[in-house]
Amino acid sequence: MLHQVLNEFKSAQGALNLSDLARKLKVEQSALDGMIQFWVRKGRIEDSQLANSPALSAVKGAAPSACSGLSCAGSCPGPQGCPYVMEMPRILSYVKK
Amino acid sequence: MTLSTTPVQVDYGKQIERELKELGEAIAQTPELAEAYNPRWLAIQLLEGDETLLAEVAALNGNAPQILEASIERLEQIYGEDVDVMLADRRYNFVNTLVQGAVTRSTAAGALTASDKIDKIVTHRWLGIPIFLVLMWAVFKITTDVAAPYLDWVDGVVTGPVSNRVVSLLGLIGLEGTWVESLFVDGILAGVGGVLVFVPVLMSLYLALAVLEDSGYMARAAFVMDRLMSVIGLHGKSFLPMVVGFGCTVPAIYATRTLKSEKDRILTGLLVPFMSCSARLPVYILFAAIFFPRYGGLVVFSLYLLGILTAVALGLILKSTLFKGKEQTPFVMELPPYRVPNPKSVWSYMWERTASFIQNAWTIILATSIVIWILMAIPMGGGGKFADTDVNQSAFATVSGAIAPLLKPLGFNSWQASGSLITGFVAKEVVVSTMAQVYGVAEAAEAAETTTFIQDAGQVATSFISATVDTLKSIPLIVGINLFDEEAEEEPGALMGAIHAGFEATSDGHAALAAFAFLVFVLIYTPCMVAVAAARHEFGVRWMWFSVIGQLVLAWLMAFVIFQGGKLLGFG
Numbered sequence: 152m153l154h155q156v157l158n159e160f161k162s163a164q165g166a167l168n169l170s171d172l173a174r175k176l177k178v179e180q181s182a183l184d185g186m187i188q189f190w191v192r193k194g195r196i197e198d199s200q201l202a203n204s205p206a207l208s209a210v211k212g213a214a215p216s217a218c219s220g221l222s223c224a225g226s227c228p229g230p231q232g233c234p235y236v237m238e239m240p241r242i243l244s245y246v247k248k
Numbered sequence: 249m250t251l252s253t254t255p256v257q258v259d260y261g262k263q264i265e266r267e268l269k270e271l272g273e274a275i276a277q278t279p280e281l282a283e284a285y286n287p288r289w290l291a292i293q294l295l296e297g298d299e300t301l302l303a304e305v306a307a308l309n310g311n312a313p314q315i316l317e318a319s320i321e322r323l324e325q326i327y328g329e330d331v332d333v334m335l336a337d338r339r340y341n342f343v344n345t346l347v348q349g350a351v352t353r354s355t356a357a358g359a360l361t362a363s364d365k366i367d368k369i370v371t372h373r374w375l376g377i378p379i380f381l382v383l384m385w386a387v388f389k390i391t392t393d394v395a396a397p398y399l400d401w402v403d404g405v406v407t408g409p410v411s412n413r414v415v416s417l418l419g420l421i422g423l424e425g426t427w428v429e430s431l432f433v434d435g436i437l438a439g440v441g442g443v444l445v446f447v448p449v450l451m452s453l454y455l456a457l458a459v460l461e462d463s464g465y466m467a468r469a470a471f472v473m474d475r476l477m478s479v480i481g482l483h484g485k486s487f488l489p490m491v492v493g494f495g496c497t498v499p500a501i502y503a504t505r506t507l508k509s510e511k512d513r514i515l516t517g518l519l520v521p522f523m524s525c526s527a528r529l530p531v532y533i534l535f536a537a538i539f540f541p542r543y544g545g546l547v548v549f550s551l552y553l554l555g556i557l558t559a560v561a562l563g564l565i566l567k568s569t570l571f572k573g574k575e576q577t578p579f580v581m582e583l584p585p586y587r588v589p590n591p592k593s594v595w596s597y598m599w600e601r602t603a604s605f606i607q608n609a610w611t612i613i614l615a616t617s618i619v620i621w622i623l624m625a626i627p628m629g630g631g632g633k634f635a636d637t638d639v640n641q642s643a644f645a646t647v648s649g650a651i652a653p654l655l656k657p658l659g660f661n662s663w664q665a666s667g668s669l670i671t672g673f674v675a676k677e678v679v680v681s682t683m684a685q686v687y688g689v690a691e692a693a694e695a696a697e698t699t700t701f702i703q704d705a706g707q708v709a710t711s712f713i714s715a716t717v718d719t720l721k722s723i724p725l726i727v728g729i730n731l732f733d734e735e736a737e738e739e740p741g742a743l744m745g746a747i748h749a750g751f752e753a754t755s756d757g758h759a760a761l762a763a764f765a766f767l768v769f770v771l772i773y774t775p776c777m778v779a780v781a782a783a784r785h786e787f788g789v790r791w792m793w794f795s796v797i798g799q800l801v802l803a804w805l806m807a808f809v810i811f812q813g814g815k816l817l818g819f820g
Contacts, residue, residue, distance in 0.1 A: 152337055152340035152341045152344055153333065153336055153337040153340055154337060159580075160579070160580060163579065163580065166471055166474040166475065166478070166579060166580070166581045167579075167580045167581065168367065168371065168471065168580075168581060168582075168583050169580055169581065169582040169583070170361075170363075170364055170367075170582075170583070172580055178344065182340075182343075182344075182347075186340060189336055193330070193333065199506070234495075234597075234600035234601045234603075234604045239467070239470065239488055239491070240467040240470060240471070240581050240582055240583055240584065241581070241582040242488075242506075242579055242580075242581050242582075243579060243580045243581070243582070244579035244580075245579065
């Protein structure tokens with residue numbers, strides 16, 4: 152089961168929708184999420200919504216630093232972040248060993 | 249009803265069960281462990297690498313640690329995988345089999361939710377991109393048609409009552425007719441006011457995008473765009489910074505950090521500036537209103553599309569040359585369910601972005617407007633003195649005029665156009681504020697009428713009501729129904745007339761073509777100095793220069809092809 156999940160990530164051609172993947176594997180999305188979290192802990196899948204994920208810090212966290220000080224020349228409203236940054240979907244990527 | 253109470257045990261398979269048995273026996277022979285734990289449970293925990301229990305076992309006498317080590321070695325040799333993975337895999341299989349046999353769902357297995365059903369169409373392999381384009385077209389139609397009456401209202405307020413009040417206030421303190429009045433009216437009001445006029449347009453753009461974002465559609469747009477990028481060989485995750493780029497290039501450049509490979513990061517960073525940021529929109533709207541009044545939405549939409557297509561084409565070229573041979577990393581995306589947009593969230597998104605734009609107008613655009621006014625007030629060659637010189641003989645005209653010949657093949661080689669492009673390096677909104685300054689002298693003078701405060705307040709209120717009525721009448725324009733009286737179309741303002749005449753003069757009568765070439769130049773060349781600083785910070789000085797020079801060369805080439813090609817084909 153777990154390997155089946157990882158194989159789907161390995162063989163994905165472009166982006167896959169998580170709910171489509173759950174249907175394909177004939178499991179509940181919550182069960183699939185548990186299996187994905189297992190692989191995340193093992194370092195084989197990267198979850199963009201984890202606090203230490205470089206993806207998250209780049210999209211959400213980097214904006215304030217990008218817009219801080221002189222570099223933004225006043226085009227950002229403050230340390231709460233850049234208003235142009237959009238809420239992006241959770242992305243799970245396969246990490247090669 | 250009888251419930252079975254037989255304990256169920258997970259079957260881990262022949263090899264693992266053999267190791268569990270051996271390890272369990274070793275645990276059972278260690279009294280301290282046998283008393284405290286179930287041997288099979290402990291054996292599983294040890295094989296899974298529970299650090300606390302491993303330390304506890306290692307501290308005791310007995311052969312369990314040696315057996316454990318040998319078991320792990322044997323199992324890893326058999327499966328070529330960590331033992332904890334194998335154990336978890338077997339457990340998931342066991343639970344799945346149990347669930348399949350025991351749980352009956354009210355809905356059929358694999359039944360689609362409402363969101364899934366919508367996604368079948370919205371993220372469809374062939375329909376996804378056309379749906380995305382239709383929605384984007386609707387967004388720009390709303391932005392250009394529906395917001396236009398409020399744009400005219402703000403313009404009327406800035407050039408009318410606000411200018412009048414400033415002039416009369418300066419008159420009260422004895423500054424009427426001095427260079428200070430010129431600084432306020434021709435510099436600050438023309439520059440900052442010229443940009444603030446576009447606040448209603450940007451508000452409607454941000455409103456439409458916030459509705460799409462809050463409904464969950466933007467995540468689908470990203471999904472659809474990713475497919476397109478994967479097809480042409482770009483990294484799938486490049487879509488993330490690119491979508492951010494529609495708002496602002498600076499956070500988009502920083503968002504390239506989502507990509508692990510340095511090559512992918514640099515490549516995406518080079519392409520992100522072609523996603524038309526919202527600061528360019530005022531330039532598009534102004535030119536669309538002057539040169540393409542009936543097709544404003546279409547022109548703006550075509551520029552956004554051209555930006556995407558340029559990024560895609562350039563991505564393909566760079567991917568097969570400088571950035572050759574990078575493998576794709578597959579990924580899975582969790583699409584949030586669709587929902588009715590929350591008015592509070594939509595307002596918050598819209599207001600934060602609009603506030604940022606206004607703040608920009610009061611800082612960077614104000615400063616640039618003052619610098620441009622000073623340069624326009626300094627005489628160079630010819631007669632005149634400070635703030636009393638022919639603007640065509642000013643320092644700004646001289647400096648801008650020096651590069652104007654380079655733009656002759658593009659059809660906009662006036663010092664006003666080249667000067668606006670130079671100041672556009674600071675920020676793209678500055679292109680509009682500079683144009684308002686360099687072309688708008690006549691209009692500012694025109695605005696200085698003598699009116700009372702009550703008259704001005706009355707004009708603001710009545711024109712607001714009129715703008716609201718016109719906005720309501722504009723809504724059916726989205727579906728092509730025109731409720732406006734065709735003959736009631738307004739004459740273009742002095743600024744718009746001056747820009748039109750300027751482009752007409754430099755393009756040998758092909759003003760519309762030159763204007764479109766100018767818009768393409770604005771779309772393609774360097775977004776702003778902050779974006780350049782971000783590129784330097786993220787990718788280094790070499791790639792920053794590559795990006796800046798490349799954008800300038802490409803902007804020139806594309807504008808050249810449009811103007812000269814259009815002339816050859818008889819357009820404009």
